[in-house]
Amino acid sequence: MEYNIIEVDNKVILKDMLDFNPEHIFECGQAFRWKKEEDDSYTTIAYGKVVNVEKIGEDIILNGTNLEDFQNIWFDYFDLGRDYGAIKAELSKDPILEEAIAFGDGIRVLNQDPFEMIISFIISANNGIPRIKNSIELLSKQYGENIIDDYYSFPTAEVLSQADPLDIREICRVGFRDVRIVQTSGLIHNGTIKYEDIFSGTRDEGKELLMTLPGVGPKVSDCILLFAFNKDEAFPVDVWVKRVMEHFYLKEDTNVKLIGAHGARVFGSLAGFAQQYLFYYAREQGIGKK
DNA sequence: GTCCAGGCTTTCC
């Protein structure tokens, strides 16, 4: 690794850390539980741990953690074993991606908990980011475990599988997604869908398995595969990616299936990274919005 | 088998 790690006072410092911008990583829509603090640092709870991240100059400070948790949890969570310089160099051969990457050059694709991703993206269907975040917090507060202060872990599949859909709907404001959440939690908890089968299989195999879950369709399954199962070629096509792809590449109104095929053809095994740069660029700039 | 319209909760702009 080309950066140095220092552990001091309940902190882990990554010196001269390239390709790591907290704002880009946490505002590009892949994670819903990072909260921006007044000092522009970000705090989350993941894997039962609370951690705060701030960028000072070229250094990244992980507050409230230690070297052991860094090695066991955060190294993989932040995808630190991957060379984003090489990915960006390859994708930048495409002039449109070059522009999107210049805009969100500090993006990394996180490796998050499978169950949390499954439920979070079921909630994301026909929904907006502020409300998605709110529902996830309410779900955690109601069905998760209090870790410290006002931080609650994401609930387990077992607990959600036994929840009353009407309670989830009314307390957590998830609307029509209530039954989907409970039923999918049950199918995860009873082992109908096993994570190991998705980890070991291809993107297409994982997609087929995930789409048997209520509330998981083509777009949501690609998000889950990319953000939890390390499938780099997954290319979620949402309204923003549809807009930016039609605006820059296809030059006409199309459909999500065509755009997915185009993304796979142009970006190949790096489609998931391309999607994140494009999504962040399109949403922040309002590209293609009517 | 594929394609598409309509419906779905609630919040935010």
Place this chain on the structure above:
DNA sequence: GGAAAGCCTGGA
């Protein structure tokens, strides 16, 4: 009042 990181159902 329309849009929002879509999915599900039913009909052509």
